[in-house]
Amino acid sequence: MPRTPARTAAVGTAGALTALLLATGCGTAAPAAPPATPAPPSAAAPASNGTGAADGPSPAGATAAPAASxxxxxxxxxxxxxxxxxxxxxxxxxxxxxxxxxxxxDVSDEVHVHGYDLHGDAAPGRPVTIRFTADIPGRFEVELEEAHLSLLRFEVR
Structure with a gap:
């Protein structure tokens, strides 16, 4: 994909955010992917749009996210x-x-995949599903953001 001024700015912003997160202890040493922009969650268990952000209602003519392969x-x-x-x-x-x-x-909180900077909202009776491609090598944490509760640490290699 050719670099445009907007794309270059977005990539630069993602790098600056990663540096800030690392300096404040929130994140990993892995490079950041461009941030996903989450859509509002639907009333049912959210599906994903492939970027890792939880999907909202599908626009007319759109298809639902495919099931896990x-x-x-x-x-x-x-x-x-x-x-x-x-x-x-x-x-x-x-x-x-x-x-x-x-x-x-069993609580309402934001799920955050550090390093990939992906987010989704979980609530009692409404699980969140975040789909993404593991295209950044390193070690990453998933946490409930407001509770500061570590849910999972995984490694991509």
Whole structure:
């Protein structure tokens, strides 16, 4: 894709945000991807638009996000009473693979995938699904942002 002034500015802004996050201790040492712009969540369990941001209602003529394929890496996390259950250890995601992250929580909070700067809103009875391509190598954390609760750490290599 050719670099345009707007694209160059967006990439520069993403790098500046990553540096700020690293300086404040919120993030990882991996380079940042351009930020996704989340749409408002739908009343049903959100699907994803492939950028990692939760989708809102589909515009007329749009199709729903495809279900996870057998080659996708699925990461499921549940939060109940402040306790986190999900993959043990630090799951390894192969570079370039599609990731489907689903978080079910008994509290309303923003789920944040650090390093990829992806966000989605989870609420009781309304899990969030964030889909993205693991195209940045490194170690990353997923957390409930307001609660400062670490949900998962994964590695892309």
């Amino acid at each position: 057998p080659t996708d890496v699925e990461l499921r996390v549940r939060v109940s009473g402040g306790q986190v259950s999900g993959p043990a250890g630090r799951p390894v995601v192969p570079l370039g693979r599609a990731v489907v992250l689903t978080v079910e929580a």
